[in-house]
Amino acid sequence: MSETLTKFEAVIGLEIHAEMLTQSKMFSGCRVVDSVEAAPNSAVDPLSLGMPGMLPVINRSAVEMAMKVGLALNCEINAYNAFERKNYFYPDLPKGYQITQYAHPVATNGYLDIKGASGETKRVRIRRAHIEEDTGKLTHLSDGRSLVDYNRAGVPLLEIVSEPDMRTAEEALAFATKIRQILRYLDVNTGDMEKGIIRFEANISIRPLGSDALNTRVEVKNLNSFRSLTSSIEYQIAQQIETVEGGSVVEQATLGWDEDRKQTYSQRSKEDAHDYRYFPEPDLPPLIIGPDWIDRVREQLVELPDSKLRRYLTELGLPSYDAEVIVEDRPVAEWFDAAVAAGGDPKTVANWLINNLFALMNEHKQTIENSRVSPQGMVDLLALIEAETINKNTAKSVLVDMFLSGQTAKTIVEEKGLAQISDDGPILTIIQTIIDDNPQMVANYLGGKDKLRGWFMGQVMRELRGKGNPALVNRLLDQKLGELKKR
């Protein structure tokens, strides 16, 4: 295996179909529903059903979402946009054609930087992104019939096509993950692969290492998880190497991926590309996107993961692990930003978020949006530690309380009497009692068992029910034990 991998390299491109999260469909005011959960054909209208006489009208929000994605992927947004009919007969589209963009897509010539295997930045070029409508869903029955549900027909879809710039399954995964993250950041797509809200297709070919040939490629569809994406690519690379080493040639094919069997299978092909007979959609006049419109959309763009990451590393000085974990999910990053804006120290907030709040969220299966610990609530809790009102251990249990009850840190500390004891008097009394009650331990300690100092500390803190100010207790204990040693 390692020998053959040194002789060949893979050439991988990805196509991504992402539904855009609009209220209504691409070309009509028909409701968009969760096409997995909703009752079949409960969200259809004459246009989704291809009724005679219907006329499509472009959904402005869908166009703007596509523009946002184009901008986020560093594409040129094209001024002249046209829609065309892609003709094919298949029951998933009752019109007999799909309205799509062909010669004049909304976005072209972009790129996305991903992290390569050894941490270096690798640029993957984006060939194009175009707007189209999704198709209906067919369920094949064992008696030879098929059932058709048109809820999904006409849902706005963005197809993003990369150049074949990836060389390994890991790079394809990094690219796919980042595309999904950006779509989620932009509120364009939920990123749900299982439901097919976002769908990936890989095209894969191999060539001798050092060659820049683009050989016959195999397309793999039906990838409904990132694991399927990587395992199907690895499987295809191995298959193609075997084919070529066996003296045969790789044949062009469109395959499906069987996740259970971990192998690709041949799919019925619809029709060859040259049979689609694209022509301009006579029912839709051209769409012209001027610079003003692009500027307005650009202004609405949220801070994207890459620039957030850069800001966390350089301006806030977060460790790269922390920064990456927080940037991963936009709601988490926004929670963190709000906490920092409320005056929280970035590193401390990041620590408490990653080490404590995430654990609580996992344990109780909650997201940061419905967590009861607000950014301000966390900052208030950290302020109590800073002011030495409570110590870190107490703060941890206060956080659990905040998470469960939704009360503020201050209320919990007051009601439960958790404020730390920062007066010398009571602490000194307790230290003296412990020393008096444990003469043997004192003798051992004075006899050279220095480690017993920790035992004394533990006893004192226990008597104080964990509320002792640790710095103060340490100082007073050292003072008392020091006096004993001198005697």
Add this chain to the structure above:
Amino acid sequence: MSTLSLQDVEKIALLARLYLTPEEKAKYQQQLSDVLTYVEQLSELDLDGVPPQAHAVAQQNIMREDEVNSTIPINKALGNAAATADDQFAIQAVFDE
């Protein structure tokens, strides 16, 4: 004067999922050729300097806001279906070849 070959007609029929008898193929070969010949008159026009256009009317940017207003009830949706099952259109499965 354009002439479509018999293969052209068969290809078009296949793409349209039409099954034609030999007589029909001959008939449509003639009719489709006549249509093309008719449309060919357009090439007599001198269109030098006229940019290609996707649309006959000088309109652009006809859009709607993202609002829901045209969903129809399921009994209407399925009203014209030849066969239904489980609130879906029931059809003969489509297979290649």
